[in-house]
Amino acid sequence: MAKVLMKGNEAIGEAAIRAGCLNYFAYPITPQSEVAEYLVKRMPEVNGVFLQGESEVAVGYMIFGAAACGERVMTTSSSPGVSLMSEAISYIAGARCPAVFVNIVRGGPGLGGILPSQGDYFQATKGGGHGDYHLLVMAPDGVQEAVEMTMMAFPLAEKYRGPVMILGDGLIGQMMEPVEFPDNLYVPPTNKDDWATNGMDRRGSTKKNIVKSLYLDPKVLNQNNLTLKAQYDQMKREEIRFEAYNTDGDYQALIVSYGTMSRVCKTAIDNMKAQGLEIGMIRPKTLFPFPEKAIHDAAAKESCKKVVSIEMSMGQMIEDVERSLKGKREVTWFGQCGGDIYTPEEVAEHVMSLIAS
Amino acid sequence: MGKIFSRPEALSDNHTHYCPGCTHGIAHRLIAEVIDELGIRGRTVGVAPVGCAVMAYNYFSCDFQEAAHGRAPAMATGIKRVRPDLMVFTYQGDGDLASIGMGEIIHAANRGEKFTTIFINNAIYGMTGGQMAPTTMPGQRATTAPTGRNVEETGMPIRMCELLSTLATPGYIARQALLRPKYVNKAKKAILQAFEYQMANKCFSFVELINTCPTNWGMTPLNALKWAEDNLIPYYPLGEFKKPE
Ligand SMILES: Cc1ncc(C[n+]2csc(CCOP(=O)(O)OP(=O)(O)O)c2C)c(N)n1
Ligand code: SF4
Ligand SMILES: [Mg+2]
Secondary structure, three states: OOOEEEEHHHHHHHHHHHOOOOEEEEOOOOOOHHHHHHHHHHHHHOOOEEEEOOOHHHHHHHHHHHHHOOOOOEEEEOHHHHHHHHHHHHHHHHHOOOEEEEEEEEOOOOOOOOOEOOOOHHHHHHOOOOOOOOOEEEOOOOHHHHHHHHHHHHHHHHHHOOEEEEEEEHHHHHOEEEEOOOHHHOOOOOOOOOOOOOOHHHHOOOOOOEEOOOOOOHHHHHHHHHHHHHHHHHHHHHOOOEEEEOOOOOOOEEEEOOHHHHHHHHHHHHHHHHOOOOEEEEEEOEEEOOOHHHHHHHHOOOOOOEEEEEEOOOOOHHHHHHHHHOOOOOEEEEEOOOOOOOOHHHHHHHHHHHHHO | OOOOOOOOOOEOOOOOOOOOOOOHHHHHHHHHHHHHHHOOHHHEEEEEOOOHHHHHHHOEOOEEEEOOOOOHHHHHHHHHHHOOOOEEEEEEEHHHHHHHOHHHHHHHHHHOOOOEEEEEEOOOEOOOOOEOOOOOOEOOOEOOEOOOEOHHHHOOOOOHHHHHHOOOOOEEEEEEEOOOHHHHHHHHHHHHHHHHHHHOOOOEEEEEEEOOOHHHHOOOHHHHHHHHHHHHHHHOOOEEEEOOO
């Protein structure tokens, strides 16, 4: 398919349709309202469902109700909205339903700002809602990857019967880039007759299905949590995705960075290379599961003297980087989170001063 | 002689966990009878609340989802939008629907979502042990209103049928009671009517049922029925508040 020039938010909406998701519920919030404005026109063309809910609280449960019927379903929101959806996300995880949540992150806490941020890293990777659950979290670094990850999110949600999150940021949502929609990323929906409340007639069964998260018997609840844990362990074995950049040869420092921030870091790495300074980078594409081993091994290289976590947040991902390094290397933090994004020059300046120190 | 009375197919044969004299069980039975009479069990999905009826899915024999506290109308919206061929009902208590879930029910009603809500008004939070509900009567005692509901501080009880009837969107809104056989028969008719409107894809339908909670009212089942008739029905009048067309 030929490439088309599209805004990130619109491309995410189109990607959902190409992935076979014909159900979209959302509540407006900057910087992602364009997804809804795109899909309100596009869904009728494919006989799909579009509904603007009355709040993100309600939208979370519209997603739950639809997902529990076994239908592919997606919502998009931004930070304050995702906080409100977190109750539903916890219930969806507990009840083991596949659903896709997109967070086009803006600055926080509170109302924060409307500019790009990575301040929701903890919320996305450590569970924004209550209880023992994780989301499979993918972080695109641009519009093309946002498309691909959105398309991959639906089969992954079905594979693990749980919510998957795309963690973008305001820049990815707002910027325009040429994109294509790879047909091969379309995966037909799985059969969900063994658990979905799709109606006994539909599945030709006389056995009712119940979708719930309440388990008053401690042994049964523990078993449900063990089932979830087994899924998260399987994700750690099968779903870790990352990019290693400029790590083949020797490098003096290792950057760990994701999403929009990693794009800037790449330019900084290229510029430093032109000046004869080699810097490597590991870019997690999945934030949960986190590429611990890749980071550990890349940091262990003889030539590597420093490790730095560069984030559009106040030191969130650094905790996972620290964990990955298992105390063998120190990692420092470099970041800002008001909405401004470091320039490649600022990144290079910081890395060079780190090496000199 | 043939069988003249049996358990509706739409009810499972599980024992309920409801207290003796509680009217939740009557409400379950009426809904199940309606599901049977309409022959829709194979395409019905119920949504259970958080409240004493949280485990309603154990007592019905159709598909069921369990909502978070107050969010059943949003879940029912999600179901009905993606599967309009399914028959969907929510079953919600007064704390669930009129307090924490007020936003969800109003907006679902106002969008004219084509599902049915059965609203169990027992003027108390049953499950959590008798705290004040938005429907608790002035002066009625609750664990969080030990000297009786003080309307100066907490306002007057909310009448959901009246409130929802103000919406300009067409809908079916009725209130009945489960306190005597004559009321129960009318309640059944209202539930049937509500499901029929849904089946015809006509409008949102809502049936409030005045229930008792002998346990948390601190009364015998019989006194609870009498108290409800004397105190709840005058404030919560029975009848149809709104019909489509
Ligand atoms: C978010 C949240 N807040 C509070 C609760 C605790 N809670 C469970 S049931 C309930 C009230 C139930 O009362 P009602 O809806 O009137 O149902 P009833 O038990 O009377 O049938 C409350 C407050 C909860 N489960 N979830
Ligand atoms: S606490 Fe009240 S509402 Fe709950 S089962 Fe007992 S009597 Fe019924
Ligand atoms: Mg109650």
